[in-house]
Amino acid sequence: xxxxxxxxxxxxxxxxxxxxxxxxxxxxxxxxxxxxxxxxxxxxxxxxxxxxxxxxxxxxxxxxxxxxxxxxxxxxxxxxxxxxxxxxxxxxxxxxxxxxxxxxxxxxxxxxxxxx
Amino acid sequence: xxxxxxxxxxxxxxxxxxxxxxxxxxxxxxxxxxxxxxxxxxxxxxxxxxxxxxxxxxxxxxxxxxxxxxxxxxxxxxxxxxxxxxxxxxxxxxxxxxxxxxxxxxxxxxxxxxxx
Numbered sequence: 451x452x453x454x455x456x457x458x459x460x461x462x463x464x465x466x467x468x469x470x471x472x473x474x475x476x477x478x479x480x481x482x483x484x485x486x487x488x489x490x491x492x493x494x495x496x497x498x499x500x501x502x503x504x505x506x507x508x509x510x511x512x513x514x515x516x517x518x519x520x521x522x523x524x525x526x527x528x529x530x531x532x533x534x535x536x537x538x539x540x541x542x543x544x545x546x547x548x549x550x551x552x553x554x555x556x557x558x559x560x561x562x563x564x565x566x
Numbered sequence: 567x568x569x570x571x572x573x574x575x576x577x578x579x580x581x582x583x584x585x586x587x588x589x590x591x592x593x594x595x596x597x598x599x600x601x602x603x604x605x606x607x608x609x610x611x612x613x614x615x616x617x618x619x620x621x622x623x624x625x626x627x628x629x630x631x632x633x634x635x636x637x638x639x640x641x642x643x644x645x646x647x648x649x650x651x652x653x654x655x656x657x658x659x660x661x662x663x664x665x666x667x668x669x670x671x672x673x674x675x676x677x678x679x680x681x682x
Contacts, residue, residue, distance in 0.1 A: 492674040506669045554601060557611035
């Protein structure tokens, strides 16, 4: 158990809908990262938050947005969903945010999103 | 942008034997970190080993060791005395040491099969 929690574990929704994925980082971790893993693909970095502020942005679609709250949990909002958005969405956390030591990322169990 | 390449989509190894998974990366940075993550069928991402670029000594974690060749930008993972539980997808990841976020870049993964 990495200490990172994600809810829900599974989500099935229809095209055009909007969903919110939630992530709670490990205790003490200030950074949260979101990744998308499509079927049989590697992980695509979406976005990073550090202590409530956006720190780095990857290949995140405009239909997607995220935020990190004062209690450090994070939410990833996916809107106008398309079939191609079906994927496993991982949240990871790390202690540091920028210039830091070997702050490896600890991954949550993921949320499997199915868009029908 | 940094790229991480895993040229072996699939590998197999006999139980108790040794296998090496390859990874190369492209970067202009001098300070960075490299990681190997394991993703078993449960899809949980598990950190296997990490290497700091400034360290010449190769990292070792029990049966797992790396061969880090900085000049060649190569970072291979050696698994000794392979066990059935080692069967998983293995991802190589790169993280730069920079004051603009510590985004990870992942390779496309190598699927390892362990033959009893």
